[in-house]
Amino acid sequence: MTTLADPVPGGRPGDVERATALSGELAGRGVHGVVLAYVDTAGIARIKTVPTARLPAAAAWGVGMSPVFDTFLAHDTIVSTDVLGSPDGDLRLYPDLDQLVVLSAQPGWAWAPVDRITQEGERHPACGRTLLRRIVADAAERHGLSFRAAVEIEWAIGRDTPDGAFVPATTGPAYGATRQVDLSDYTADLLAACAAQGVDVDQLHPEYAAGQFELSVGALDPVAAADRSVLVRQTIRAVALRHGLRVSFAPAVLAQGVGNGGHLHLSAWRDGVNLHAGGAGRYGMTAEAESFTAGVLAHLPALTAVTAPSPASYLRLKPSRWAGVFTAWGRETREAALRVVTGTAGVRDQAANLEIKPVDLAANPYLALACLIDAGLDGLESAAALPGEITGDPARLAPAEAAARGVHRLPTSLEQAVAAFREDTRLRDALGPVLADAVIAVRRGESEAVAGLDDEQVAAAYRWTY
Ligand code: GLU
Ligand code: MG
Numbered sequence: 001m002t003t004l005a006d007p008v009p010g011g012r013p014g015d016v017e018r019a020t021a022l023s024g025e026l027a028g029r030g031v032h033g034v035v036l037a038y039v040d041t042a043g044i045a046r047i048k049t050v051p052t053a054r055l056p057a058a059a060a061w062g063v064g065m066s067p068v069f070d071t072f073l074a075h076d077t078i079v080s081t082d083v084l085g086s087p088d089g090d091l092r093l094y095p096d097l098d099q100l101v102v103l104s105a106q107p108g109w110a111w112a113p114v115d116r117i118t119q120e121g122e123r124h125p126a127c128g129r130t131l132l133r134r135i136v137a138d139a140a141e142r143h144g145l146s147f148r149a150a151v152e153i154e155w156a157i158g159r160d161t162p163d164g165a166f167v168p169a170t171t172g173p174a175y176g177a178t179r180q181v182d183l184s185d186y187t188a189d190l191l192a193a194c195a196a197q198g199v200d201v202d203q204l205h206p207e208y209a210a211g212q213f214e215l216s217v218g219a220l221d222p223v224a225a226a227d228r229s230v231l232v233r234q235t236i237r238a239v240a241l242r243h244g245l246r247v248s249f250a251p252a253v254l255a256q257g258v259g260n261g262g263h264l265h266l267s268a269w270r271d272g273v274n275l276h277a278g279g280a281g282r283y284g285m286t287a288e289a290e291s292f293t294a295g296v297l298a299h300l301p302a303l304t305a306v307t308a309p310s311p312a313s314y315l316r317l318k319p320s321r322w323a324g325v326f327t328a329w330g331r332e333t334r335e336a337a338l339r340v341v342t343g344t345a346g347v348r349d350q351a352a353n354l355e356i357k358p359v360d361l362a363a364n365p366y367l368a369l370a371c372l373i374d375a376g377l378d379g380l381e382s383a384a385a386l387p388g389e390i391t392g393d394p395a396r397l398a399p400a401e402a403a404a405r406g407v408h409r410l411p412t413s414l415e416q417a418v419a420a421f422r423e424d425t426r427l428r429d430a431l432g433p434v435l436a437d438a439v440i441a442v443r444r445g446e447s448e449a450v451a452g453l454d455d456e457q458v459a460a461a462y463r464w465t466y
Contacts, residue, residue, distance in 0.1 A: 006130060007094035009121040011060040018097050019059035026052045026110055031102055035111045036063055036093050037230055041442045042074045043309050043362040045230055048093060062092025062117060070126040070438050074465050079445035081437040091116045091124050099227045104196035105238035113227040125434035128366030133223050135370045139377060146269045147373060148219035151229035151365055154260040155236060156211045156253040158246045166253050168211025169245050179206035186243045193235050209258040226365035249466045251360035252315035255455035259316030261323060262361035267353035268292055277352035283331050283342050293354055294386040295379020296372055300327050300337055302424035304410055305417040305443055306371045310362035311450045312462040314413050317358055319395035324357025326394035328407045335393045358410055362466050374430035418443045
């Protein structure tokens with residue numbers, strides 16, 4: 001479980017003692033430095049590092065970093081809002097010692113996610129991780145709810161090329177055995193690294209697109225799940241590098257065809273009971289789980305500004321590619337934006353969950369989970385009615401029937417997504433004005449950065465960024 005307490009100057013009770021013991025232990029294991037990681041508004045993982053001996057000082061007082069990164073674009077241009085984007089100010093990055101791991105594929109290094117706190121010891125209003133922690137804590141307090149979440153990771157594995165073109169490191173059929181054979185050493189090393197880091201991998205398999213693989217992990221509390229998705233991507237990249245391979249988590253490695261998703265699995269629980277199973281609603285959902293699902297469904301157009309934040313996201317979000325681009329839900333329906341996963345008879349009380357598909361790995365996972373949980377809570381609090389399910393591909397529905405069923409296409413561009421986000425006061429309030437403005441400014445900046453580029457150029461621009 002992630003601790004629900006914010007860091008404080010001087011360290012949370014026990015943290016400094018723990019960091020002192022840890023730094024000795026890490027040094028004994030040959031760890032020279034600790035990577036302190038967070039994700040910015042644009043979805044880029046950014047870091048500072050400290051020598052292992054400085055870990056106690058970092059636990060006590062944090063490590064300095066400018067808040068300017070909250071308005072960085074994916075390619076490091078800086079935009080600004082009323083509050084953010086200036087060269088002034090400093091934040092303290094506090095490592096979460098509960099989540100510290102020794103990086104198996106980067107000998108000499110450990111890794112920890114951070115919360116970003118002001119020099120005054122207050123929450124930084126643009127810190128996605130503290131925001132998610134607060135939303136989870138509020139849901140526990142107000143509704144007695146907790147959540148479990150997992151991020152699926154899809155990526156393309158390429159050869160290093162001088163011009164940045166994508167040359168898949170393996171060919172062969174989707175889900176094909178040949179791909180597993182071709183990349184046998186790489187994937188075995190990846191599984192070993194995950195195991196050594198305490199990451200419980202559910203599955204690893206070749207996916208549909210050229211050179212594409214997918215790795216799924218077990219569910220955790222939302223903050224830990226977001227941390228894990230950052231850690232797993234760092235690991236996938238580090239292992240690939242040791243094999244002379246290059247990886248891309250970009251939503252669209254190529255302009256055409258199937259992209260890389262970052263589907264999110266989410267379930268709400270009360271007193272250890274999964275609300276998505278054993279209920280009197282459809283497919284075992286409780287009334288609260290149905291309303292939670294309805295809440296997510298209703299906010300999906302605005303959510304895409306957070307879950308699909310890159311111009312390249314909209315190259316992926318196309319019908320009939322399992323990316324879930326219609327406002328609809330269905331049981332195990334891979335073309336609906338929301339897939340109700342019931343799990344197998346016998347384990348449903350543990351396995352049932354809601355899968356949200358229009359999410360990619362350009363998204364900041366902390367912000368995506370914060371917004372999705374808040375959207376679900378909006379439905380739950382208002383006892384929102386879940387409309388009828390769909391089966392099959394909504395792209396095949398006649399326009400009149402789709403409209404009658406409330407099945408609409410999600411935004412087809414980042415500009416459309418931002419327009420929907422601007423209209424969604426609930427989501428903007430969930431993020432708070434500082435972060436909501438940062439999301440709008442960064443997305444606008446990202447759109448402007450690619451103005452005039454064609455699809456191929458957009459794909460190329462972000463191919464190796466995420
Ligand atoms: N690659 C698909 C996407 O972009 C998802 C495939 C799957 O369902 O695993 O979302
Ligand atoms: Mg997949």
